[in-house]
Amino acid sequence: MAPVASSDPVYLRVVADIRRQILDGSLPPDAPIPSRAQLTRRYGVGETAARHALRVLAAEGLIVARIGSGHYVRAKPVLLPLHRWRFHDHHVPFGADLHAQGIRTTWDRRSEVVGATPDIAQRLRLEEPAPVTLTRYVFRGDGKPVQLTTSYEPAGFGEPAPDEAPRALIGRMSAHGAKITEVVEEVHTRIPEPAESDLLALPAGTHVLHVERTHWAGDRPVETSDIVIPGDRFRLVYAHPLHP
């Protein structure tokens, strides 16, 4: 979770504080959130900031607004903001979460330079035809493939060193002085669900991929969400940061 510096907008201070209380359990499900008026007093902020903080938390799915009554902590607020990290432990819920459950994480990667499809070229703001480096990361939990990430970046930024950590494309490109406005990436997760594959006329017991697609904007993640299943299943719900 990105820490909130004291220089950050004040509404983020409020958001961070309430979010922390919800996630660590001091505000249990269905607990009432202080009202707008109370927040202004308690945090010494204006109504605008209090209101915006509540809206952000509601958009994250952590709280629900019951109009006329108040805001309440949502049932099962398993939340991990989807915002600019990757599998690697320092950046990512996946890594942290797998670790917390005693699952050892590893990964490998294969890169190749390919011609950009019109789609990719447009997203990376390149002129067609342009060579792009396509990198596929396979992330494993206890050896079993858990997640596959496909990332594209303009060719010419150099091959990553063999042991270089999975890197955030955004960070890397801005380090080279380039402006990145959008990143396309695909995330895959394993999920065996025989009953359902049957309904879809697939061979019974077929292992099935959970494919999740992340259209990732420099300004704001458009959408995405989900669930990881390494052997057993556990669930992560990603919320959309609603800032600003």
Add this chain to the structure above:
Amino acid sequence: MAPVASSDPVYLRVVADIRRQILDGSLPPDAPIPSRAQLTRRYGVGETAARHALRVLAAEGLIVARIGSGHYVRAKPVLLPLHRWRFHDHHVPFGADLHAQGIRTTWDRRSEVVGATPDIAQRLRLEEPAPVTLTRYVFRGDGKPVQLTTSYEPAGFGEPAPDEAPRALIGRMSAHGAKITEVVEEVHTRIPEPAESDLLALPAGTHVLHVERTHWAGDRPVETSDIVIPGDRFRLVYAHPLHP
């Protein structure tokens, strides 16, 4: 797209108007959106409304804000708000979109009454143990399964007639005077991608499921997104309604 009545909030009038222009192409990608000041004049609304309208459109992914410069129509703004419709044509992007591409849509359904899992019971605000009707819809594009929806509703609302259209649980339950706060549903889509299944050590050519999970709240969808692939692939991006 839900029509905007004249009694609706004014910011929604602005949102609806700009959204229409973007979707019908009169505002092409990268076209500038009128600024806050211009919107207040052009639509005769206050700054608050203009600002909120822009924020909603940005959250929907239709426009990007470039700070200091302005708002611009986003590249490829394929947008279909994920908000209380289903596959069936009148309610749904899927149906409309498939149709637009000359794909015939069909569907079938199987219902069974099962015991609610703790999870489902809690979501439907039922006391455990409670019987719930589990319905699986398989939606097809030209006969090929495209989407699978699993929905739960409290048992006792009656079996749907064999030819009754896939129904919105929310609408149906409120018609019975009940209050529904959340709907759980699962959406599955087929996506064959041999190269990637190879990387994940699956049999080559295995057909793969795109699983997407929709946690659907009475107040606001927490998250979800995505893509449909019937034979060939085409893509839909769902945006989160950011209201209020």
Add this chain to the structure above:
DNA sequence: GGTACGAGTTTGGAGCTCCAACTTTACGGG
């Protein structure tokens, strides 16, 4: 005891203002 009403609280819509940070543009000097 049960019901109906009203006062107080809370959210959401809408208006206004001011300012900092940033971008774009236009202008003038070298």
Add this chain to the structure above:
DNA sequence: CCCGTAAAGTTGGAGCTCCAAACTCGTACC
């Protein structure tokens, strides 16, 4: 012609206010 600076425009943060609709709860009435 080119470059640097200044002015104008735009977004985002933050403050304030007023009001309608909706909910809660306690009181008073039947």
